Amino acid sequence: MQTQNALPETPDQTRKRTIEVLAHASLGRLKQFFADLDEQPEFQMMRGPETGLVMIRGRMGGTGSVFNLGEATATRATVRLTTGEIGHGYRLGGDRDAVRLSAVIDALGTRDAFKPKVSRFVEETEATIKSREDKQRAETAATRVNFFTMVRGDD
Amino acid sequence: MALANASLDGGFQDAVFESQAVFRGLMDAMSRPGTIQTLETPAKAPGALSAAQSAILLCLADPDTSVWLSPSLYAQDALGWISFHSGAPVTHSMSNANFAFLGLGEALPDFLGFANGTQEYPDRSTTIIIELPALTGGQALVAAGPGIENEIDMSPSGLPDNFVRRWSANHGLFPRGVDLIFTCGSTVMCLPRSTQLKQREV
Amino acid sequence: MYVAVKGGEAAISNAHRLLADRRRGDRNLPAISVEQIVAQLALSVDRIMAEASLYDKTLAALAMRQARGDMIEAIFILRAYRTTLPRFGYSNPINTGEMLVERRISATYKDLPGGQLLGPTFDYTHRLLDPDLLNDSPVEEPITAETGHEPIMRVADILAGESLIEMEEPGEEETTPGDITREPLEFPLGRDERLQALARGDEGFLLALGYSTQRGYARSHPFAGEIRIGLVDVEVDIPELGFAVSIGKVQITECQMVNQFKGSAKQPPQFTRGYGLVFGQSERKAMAMSLVDRALRASEFGEDITAPAQDEEFVISHSDNVQATGFVEHLKLPHYVDFQAELDLVRRMRAEYEATQTGTATTEHKEAAE
Numbered sequence: 205m206q207t208q209n210a211l212p213e214t215p216d217q218t219r220k221r222t223i224e225v226l227a228h229a230s231l232g233r234l235k236q237f238f239a240d241l242d243e244q245p246e247f248q249m250m251r252g253p254e255t256g257l258v259m260i261r262g263r264m265g266g267t268g269s270v271f272n273l274g275e276a277t278a279t280r281a282t283v284r285l286t287t288g289e290i291g292h293g294y295r296l297g298g299d300r301d302a303v304r305l306s307a308v309i310d311a312l313g314t315r316d317a318f319k320p321k322v323s324r325f326v327e328e329t330e331a332t333i334k335s336r337e338d339k340q341r342a343e344t345a346a347t348r349v350n351f352f353t354m355v356r357g358d359d
Numbered sequence: 360m361a362l363a364n365a366s367l368d369g370g371f372q373d374a375v376f377e378s379q380a381v382f383r384g385l386m387d388a389m390s391r392p393g394t395i396q397t398l399e400t401p402a403k404a405p406g407a408l409s410a411a412q413s414a415i416l417l418c419l420a421d422p423d424t425s426v427w428l429s430p431s432l433y434a435q436d437a438l439g440w441i442s443f444h445s446g447a448p449v450t451h452s453m454s455n456a457n458f459a460f461l462g463l464g465e466a467l468p469d470f471l472g473f474a475n476g477t478q479e480y481p482d483r484s485t486t487i488i489i490e491l492p493a494l495t496g497g498q499a500l501v502a503a504g505p506g507i508e509n510e511i512d513m514s515p516s517g518l519p520d521n522f523v524r525r526w527s528a529n530h531g532l533f534p535r536g537v538d539l540i541f542t543c544g545s546t547v548m549c550l551p552r553s554t555q556l557k558q559r560e561v
Numbered sequence: 562m563y564v565a566v567k568g569g570e571a572a573i574s575n576a577h578r579l580l581a582d583r584r585r586g587d588r589n590l591p592a593i594s595v596e597q598i599v600a601q602l603a604l605s606v607d608r609i610m611a612e613a614s615l616y617d618k619t620l621a622a623l624a625m626r627q628a629r630g631d632m633i634e635a636i637f638i639l640r641a642y643r644t645t646l647p648r649f650g651y652s653n654p655i656n657t658g659e660m661l662v663e664r665r666i667s668a669t670y671k672d673l674p675g676g677q678l679l680g681p682t683f684d685y686t687h688r689l690l691d692p693d694l695l696n697d698s699p700v701e702e703p704i705t706a707e708t709g710h711e712p713i714m715r716v717a718d719i720l721a722g723e724s725l726i727e728m729e730e731p732g733e734e735e736t737t738p739g740d741i742t743r744e745p746l747e748f749p750l751g752r753d754e755r756l757q758a759l760a761r762g763d764e765g766f767l768l769a770l771g772y773s774t775q776r777g778y779a780r781s782h783p784f785a786g787e788i789r790i791g792l793v794d795v796e797v798d799i800p801e802l803g804f805a806v807s808i809g810k811v812q813i814t815e816c817q818m819v820n821q822f823k824g825s826a827k828q829p830p831q832f833t834r835g836y837g838l839v840f841g842q843s844e845r846k847a848m849a850m851s852l853v854d855r856a857l858r859a860s861e862f863g864e865d866i867t868a869p870a871q872d873e874e875f876v877i878s879h880s881d882n883v884q885a886t887g888f889v890e891h892l893k894l895p896h897y898v899d900f901q902a903e904l905d906l907v908r909r910m911r912a913e914y915e916a917t918q919t920g921t922a923t924t925e926h927k928e929a930a931e
Contacts, residue, residue, distance in 0.1 A: 220806055227808045250367045251443065254374075256649040258797055258808070260616065261738065262838045264752060265729030266657045266715060266815060271738045271753035273760050273838055276616035276795060278649055278808060282367065282443075290367060292802065296795060296809030297617060337661055342705035344663055347679040351671055366801075422648050423743065442800040446649060 218323075222313050225326045226306035227295040228333050234305040237325050246286040247308055253281035253293075253300035283307040289314045365405040366439030371417055372401060381418040388540070389549040393502045393511040395494050397546050402444075405436035407462050409490045411542035416458065419486075420447035424457035427485075431462030456485050463490040467519055470529045470537050481534035484552075488540045491517040494548050498522070499559035502550070512559065515541045515548060526556045584629050598622035607812070607841025608632060612882060613639035614742070614761040616811050616840050633763075637883050653796045653805055657815045658715055660791040663842075667716050668785040669819065675713030680790060681842075716787035717817055717834065726819060726832040748874050755857055755877060756850075760839055762880030764846045770870040771852035779856045779868035782821035783835065790814045790842050814843045818851035825863040833862060 213221070226234065238244060257275040264271060280294045281303040291311025293303035313322035371377040377400050388396040404413040420426050426447045428437070441447055450456050453472045461467065467489065476484035491497075497516035500523065503509070519525070529536045529552060536552035550556070585592065599606055599622045609621040613636045621639055628634035664680025667673055679685075720726035738753040746754070759767065774781050794807040816837035824830035835855025837847035856870040869875055879885060 216802075216804055219802070220804055223802070223806045224808075227806065228810070251370060254647075256647040257615075257643065258649055258795065259651045259740070260795055260811065261652050261654045262657075262756075263654045263729070263731070264756065265717065265817065265834050265836050267717075267731075268729030269732050269738070269753065270654050270735060271756045272651075272740050272742075273655070273757065273813075274611070274614035274616065274840055275643065275648070275742075276809075276811060277620065277646065278797075280649065282801070284367065288364075290364065292799070294797070294799070294806065294808040296811065297619070338708075339705065340661065340663065341708045343703040344678050344680055345708040346704040346706035347664075347681075348706070348709075349677040349679065422650055439801070446647075 219310070219313070221330075222322065222326050223292065223294065223306070223310055225330045225333065226293060226309055229302075229306075229329045231299060231302045231305075233329055233332070234302055234309065237309055238305065245308060245312060247283040247291075247311065248286070249281065249304075250284050250290070251280070251282040253279055253303050255279045255298045255300070258296075279303045281307045283311055285311050285315070287315060363436055363439055365436045366443050369401075369403045369405060369413065369440060370444040377402065377414075378418045381414045385415065385418065385540070385547065385549075388547050389538075389551055390506045392504065392506050392549055392551055392554045393513040395546050395548050399545070404440045406434045407432050407490075408437055408460060409463070409542055410545040411547050412460055412488050412490060414545070415488055415540065415542070415547070416441065416447070416460070417445055420445045420458055422446040422448070425450040425455055427451070427453050427456035427459040429459075429461045429465045431465055432460055453485070459485050459487045461487060461489040463492065464517070467522075467525075470525065473537050475532060475537060476535045478535065481536075484535065484537055486538045486540065488542060490542050491515050492543065493517070494541055494543045494546055501557050501559050502554050504551075504554040506551075507554070513548065523556050523558055526550070530555055584627075593626065595619060595622040595626060598625055604842060605630075605632065607843050608764060608846070609635045609639060611840040611843055611846060612636045612761055612763060613643065614840075615639050615643045633882050633886050637886065640883050650797060653798065655793045655795065655811075655813070657789065657793060657813070657838075660713070660789060660793050660813075660815075661810070662713050662789055662791040663812075664790040664844075665713055665787070666785075667787045669787075670716060670719065673714065673716060673719065674711050676709065678713075713789070715817070717819070720786075720819070720832060724831075727822075727834050729834065729836075746877065748877075750873060750877060752854075752858065752861075755873065756836065756838070756854060758877045758880060759837075759850045759853060762850070763882035763885070764843070764849070766880050766882070767849040767853050768845060770856070770876060771849035773868065774852050774856050774870045779859070779864075779871045781835070781852065781855050783818045783852055783855065784820070785848060786817040786819040786834075788814070788816045788844055788847065790844065812841055814839045814841065814847040816844070816847035816851040818848070818855060820855050822862060828862065833858070 255277055258278045259275050260273045261270050262273040263269065276296050277298050278294065278296050279298055279300055280292070281300070282290065282292050283304070284290050285308070289311040291307040291309070291314070293306030293310060295303055295306065309322060309325070312318035381398050381400055384396045384398045388394060398411050398414045400410070400414045402414045402417050403410050404416070408416070416426065420441070424447055426441060426449050428449060438449055441449060453459060453468065454474050456473065459473055473485035473487060474483060476482060493516040495514050495516070497514045497518055500513050502511050502513055533552055538552055539550040541548045541550065599618045602625070605625060606618055606621045609625055609632060610616050610618065613621065613624070620642065621635070624635040624638040625632075627638060662678060664682060665675060665678045667677065671677075717726060717729070721728060739751055739757070741754050741757050773779070775783070790812070792810040792812050794810055796805045796807045798805045814837070818835040818837070819832045820835060822828070822831055822833040833855065835851035835853070835858070837849070837851035837854065839847045839850060853870055853876060856868070857873050857876060859866050859871040864871070866872060
């Protein structure tokens, strides 16, 4: 996921961030969004939810020419709300419920009445994900080696 | 460029069963050249691709097979539909296409311009799906070969006058060569490279 | 020769039922859950994912449970499952420089930007059995520390400053890399295809080959320039959106091996590189892979091909354990007719041999008598 930059986001950037945060959110977290709604949105499935493969690519030496590393399972869904908005959900793994809910949230995010709610949800979820990652970084940092140089020789 | 709304509709409603049904219909048509089969599916691409062409594309094409579209079929909505529902890459190169779709009334390009396969891998060739005004009522042709007991009459409309000669050249490349699927609305008729064709003598 | 034989249906069905019973084992013990396998036997799960060439922890754990812990059987099951799924597309190349690092060490530089981060390693443990693990003793929370703000720089970039190391840069035109799951192998392979094959290669086989290079069969003077383990984003171009999104993170292990190179007519003396990239936390495999990758680049550097690890056809044709197990294990399938034919042949040869032996014996006897 890309970190936020200081400039105001374009609609595509907002959308990208929404879809990425939803892809990283837990199913429980996504369900919470709907539990907090007064009225459940109605929608139609346009594609999926379906599970398939994404071939993950790497670079030789980390920076060189591209090669195929191996595949990962991925699941995707596309919905259309009865009000017409389209939403997409994607994530690694095989969780069909999660991508369906993600797609609905993405679609709601393009509808003016829901925009603030979705953007708040995305921000909170992003913060949760970030704090989980920060914790991991801090745990790794505690295993950093501090070398002590032993002074040898006579004086 | 985000996807237009029109490109989202017209996929398979139930991908598993519908693609199996279409595949069965195509298999029957391909194994019995010259017979007419109907592909029952609500799938339909936006624009000029016919119902049968749409169904064939969804059934056979995927991200590992490239698709070539003739000028009358090449339109933004159709490109979006292909990418969204099949994931197949659309190529500008006829000779790299696994599947080539030809719109109604367009001139039939030279078969040698498409992939004809190699002697080692004759399967690496293009299947050309051609929309015609009708699958009957055209030149009276007689087909023979694998899948045909003795002979079968066929008369697809809208083929060029020199079609038999051109087809014979393609047949002569066997095991290389292209395979054809004629479509009209939701009906199909197949002409695999193994089929011999001649004019019905009056 | 194969002949269809019928029969054994009841035996097979009963055998499978017995297998299910033995898999479950003592019913007084709780069944092991897939979640437990993912969480507590994580490195087995990682190995299954790497060698099945399919990243999915849940499915790998399920395969492991189904295979009763037999790794190659589990890898086989997961490979088979993989073939039932459509491929949606390709990720953009993962950026290991932007990794959420869990471990990062270098054997070539002590003080490098980002530091030596040990992470959850077996290194420096005493390898003594721990009786505490016999019980479910409480485990302490990890210690946390302030994270440094300096980026965790790639070791190769440090040497690159002096241009003493072979540079890895994308080709001028990005070509589509070969895919061994789509096209049959045709030797000689490109390095792209080799790396794909090695990434899914058997850990034991690659370990042995890597070891052989250290013992003098294709010496390559290796140093572990850097090993890093962590999470990277998988970014995919989404045609319906018109931009790329990260659809999740995968854990990978990367090893940069740097190898001393005396130079050739075309290249000056410098360090060359071997690369290892593997799904999950799999340091041993990544290191072995990078040794073998370097050994297989022999002809690229004008080196003589003298050792098994440098022989591309030998290495890549035998690195896949699903293929290998299929061919080795097929020997247990009925070969009744084959064997009858061989039996006949051996009987005939034996008869001929005995006939000549008797003949010779008779001659010798005669000679002795004379």
